[in-house]
Amino acid sequence: MLPHILESAKxxxxxxALTIAFCFVILAGLVTRNRIxxxxxxxxxxxAALYFVSVQAPVDGTAFSDMLAVDGFSRxxxxxxxxxxxxxxxxxxxxxELKSRAMGTAExxxxxxxxxxxxxxxxxxxxxxMMYLALELTSITSYLLAGYTxxxxxxxxxxxxxxxxxxxxxGMMLYGISIVYGLTGALDIYSVNQALGxxxxxxxxxxxxxxxxxxxxxxxxxxxxxxxxTPDVYEGAPVTITALLSVASxxxxxxxxxxxxxxxxxxxxxGGQETGAWAMLGGFEWxxxxxxxxxxxxxxxxxxxxxxxxxxxxLAYSSIAHAGYMLLxxxxxxxxxVSAVMIYFVVYLFMNLxxxxxxxxxxxxxxxxxxxxxxxxxxxxxxxxVAMTIFLLSLTGIPPTAGFVGxxxxxxxxxxxxxxxxxxxxxxxxxxxxxxxxxxxKNMFLKDAAPGGAVFGLSVPEVAMLLLLLVPTLLxxxxxxxxxxxxxxxxxxxxxxx
Amino acid sequence: xxxxxxxxxxxxxxxxxxxxxxxxxxxxxNAIVIFMSIELMLxxxxxALVAFSTRMGNDAGQILVFFVMAVAAAEAAIGLxxxxxxxxxxxxxxxxxxxxxxx
Numbered sequence: 001m002l003p004h005i006l007e008s009a010k011x012x013x014x015x016x017a018l019t020i021a022f023c024f025v026i027l028a029g030l031v032t033r034n035r036i037x038x039x040x041x042x043x044x045x046x047x048a049a050l051y052f053v054s055v056q057a058p059v060d061g062t063a064f065s066d067m068l069a070v071d072g073f074s075r076x077x078x079x080x081x082x083x084x085x086x087x088x089x090x091x092x093x094x095x096x097e098l099k100s101r102a103m104g105t106a107e108x109x110x111x112x113x114x115x116x117x118x119x120x121x122x123x124x125x126x127x128x129x130m131m132y133l134a135l136e137l138t139s140i141t142s143y144l145l146a147g148y149t150x151x152x153x154x155x156x157x158x159x160x161x162x163x164x165x166x167x168x169x170x171g172m173m174l175y176g177i178s179i180v181y182g183l184t185g186a187l188d189i190y191s192v193n194q195a196l197g198x199x200x201x202x203x204x205x206x207x208x209x210x211x212x213x214x215x216x217x218x219x220x221x222x223x224x225x226x227x228x229x230t231p232d233v234y235e236g237a238p239v240t241i242t243a244l245l246s247v248a249s250x251x252x253x254x255x256x257x258x259x260x261x262x263x264x265x266x267x268x269x270x271g272g273q274e275t276g277a278w279a280m281l282g283g284f285e286w287x288x289x290x291x292x293x294x295x296x297x298x299x300x301x302x303x304x305x306x307x308x309x310x311x312x313x314x315l316a317y318s319s320i321a322h323a324g325y326m327l328l329x330x331x332x333x334x335x336x337x338v339s340a341v342m343i344y345f346v347v348y349l350f351m352n353l354x355x356x357x358x359x360x361x362x363x364x365x366x367x368x369x370x371x372x373x374x375x376x377x378x379x380x381x382x383x384x385x386v387a388m389t390i391f392l393l394s395l396t397g398i399p400p401t402a403g404f405v406g407x408x409x410x411x412x413x414x415x416x417x418x419x420x421x422x423x424x425x426x427x428x429x430x431x432x433x434x435x436x437x438x439x440x441x442k443n444m445f446l447k448d449a450a451p452g453g454a455v456f457g458l459s460v461p462e463v464a465m466l467l468l469l470l471v472p473t474l475l476x477x478x479x480x481x482x483x484x485x486x487x488x489x490x491x492x493x494x495x496x497x498x
Numbered sequence: 499x500x501x502x503x504x505x506x507x508x509x510x511x512x513x514x515x516x517x518x519x520x521x522x523x524x525x526x527x528n529a530i531v532i533f534m535s536i537e538l539m540l541x542x543x544x545x546a547l548v549a550f551s552t553r554m555g556n557d558a559g560q561i562l563v564f565f566v567m568a569v570a571a572a573e574a575a576i577g578l579x580x581x582x583x584x585x586x587x588x589x590x591x592x593x594x595x596x597x598x599x600x601x
Binding site for chain 1: 509512516519520523529532533536539540542543544546547550551554556558559561562565566569572573576577580581583584587588593596598
């Protein structure tokens with residue numbers, strides 16, 4: 001047993017680095033109240049984890065008796081998650097909203113590393129026990145962080161709504177897990193798959209269990225109809241946390257969902273010999289369920305975003321719509337679709353964090369997140385105006401920005417899987433989304449600033465941060481070969497013959 | 499393994515508990531009662547897991563139950579802490595009154 005644990009620990013260095021950083025930051029908080037010091041210590045932990053992920057040998061394996069899979073797929077998502085966490089930690093150093101709180105900054109920074117740890121575990125979880133635990137670690141730290149500015153009424157309300165929706169969703173998922181366990185007698189998804197493959201399972205019970213488990217995933221990626229918490233939490237939470245939830249926890253949810261559906265319900269022996277697409281066990285096409293979720297998420301997200309006036313709330317609905325586009329990639333149930341989702345996440349990381357960073361800057365300087373605060377922003381601060389324009393065009397998916405590349409690969413995977421109807425719905429939705437993104441642009445450039453609207457400059461770190469997000473958003477739109485190759489090389493999931 | 503009570507009884511009780519929990523979450527407006535209903539949902543899953551585990555002579559389910567109990571305690575602690583934070587601002591625990599954020 002001990003040699004096995006030591007062997008597994010070698011695959012576990014990234015998570016260990018995050019754990020050590022968590023303990024260090026929370027202990028340092030007892031000694032020092034220095035916000036910058038604990039922030040930097042947390043960032044060092046995340047950077048160390050990123051380093052350990054990038055130097056891992058490119059072989060697939062599992063750790064701790066099949067609890068965690070360490071493969072190309074989980075490494076890719078860990079890099080996305082850790083990069084997003086790192087960028088949000090940089091935001092946190094600058095955020096005026098957090099500076100105003102003297103208390104508990106060490107706890108904030110410690111919880112950020114714990115959140116990163118939970119999300120990394122979600123990306124690799126290959127046992128339903130681990131899936132549940134990782135989901136809860138992520139969720140519980142997110143509840144705390146969403147309510148971090150608890151003196152603000154909206155932050156505490158957001159946290160309460162989040163904890164109620166989250167607990168219900170994970171309770172449903174747990175009930176689904178208990179049914180799957182009853183049907184198959186196993187918790188790790190490889191044994192579950194084998195038991196399902198033997199064919200002595202009641203299909204309707206399995207469908208019920210699968211749908212209950214999908215509730216847990218749907219809540220984490222905020223897909224309609226499990227999205228009700230999203231707008232409220234995104235609006236009420238500190239901007240930094242909203243930014244992190246919109247990218248990293250969505251990525252972790254997608255990673256866990258893709259692995260679960262790919263391993264548990266796919267026919268691993270016979271499936272995909274000719275086409276490369278996954279064949280489903282037992283004659284139930286799970287991707288049709290996901291297709292319904294995708295279409296609902298895109299359509300509802302985009303339509304409701306049309307009449308939002310709070311930018312955080314608008315971006316919340318936009319993130320629901322983006323979850324819909326990414327679900328389309330999963331619906332194809334093919335390696336092309338999965339690599340398209342991975343490409344989309346890298347692109348989404350830069351453009352969405354960029355948009356939230358602009359929201360944070362404007363909120364810090366004007367004290368408002370409303371659309372009216374953006375009136376005349378293009379004249380008051382041209383650089384912010386131009387940066388926001390590029391982020392929003394990229395979110396719409398207009399070339400030559402990175403968002404176009406993300407959508408292109410999703411749609412071409414769908415065409416490869418002969419799902420033309422979904423391509424049409426996705427394209428129509430992109431057109432709808434153009435309307436509300438352009439509404440912000442119209443406010444920034446065509447409206448005059450309200451009298452007394454301050455002209456504000458940017459400090460050097462703020463310009464550097466904007467450039468850090470802006471350059472990849474443009475560069476990945478023009479030169480995306482390496483990203484695509486890396487994503488396509490990383491679709492290997494442990495236990496799946498390629 | 500032989501169970502003195504047939505497994506169907508356990509599963510029926512577990513299903514009733516789960517449905518009671520879901521109904522409680524949907525119907526009650528007091529945040530603390532909602533948390534109690536959530537506990538009921540988690541415990542219904544625990545009951546099902548333990549029953550299956552004993553029936554099949556497989557320990558994995560019972561181990562999961564230990565973790566679920568720990569997680570449920572953590573979640574209840576966080577949930578009640580948030581309710582207290584909100585009560586200090588608003589002097590209410592009714593979710594109907596939590597309406598600053600809405601479309």
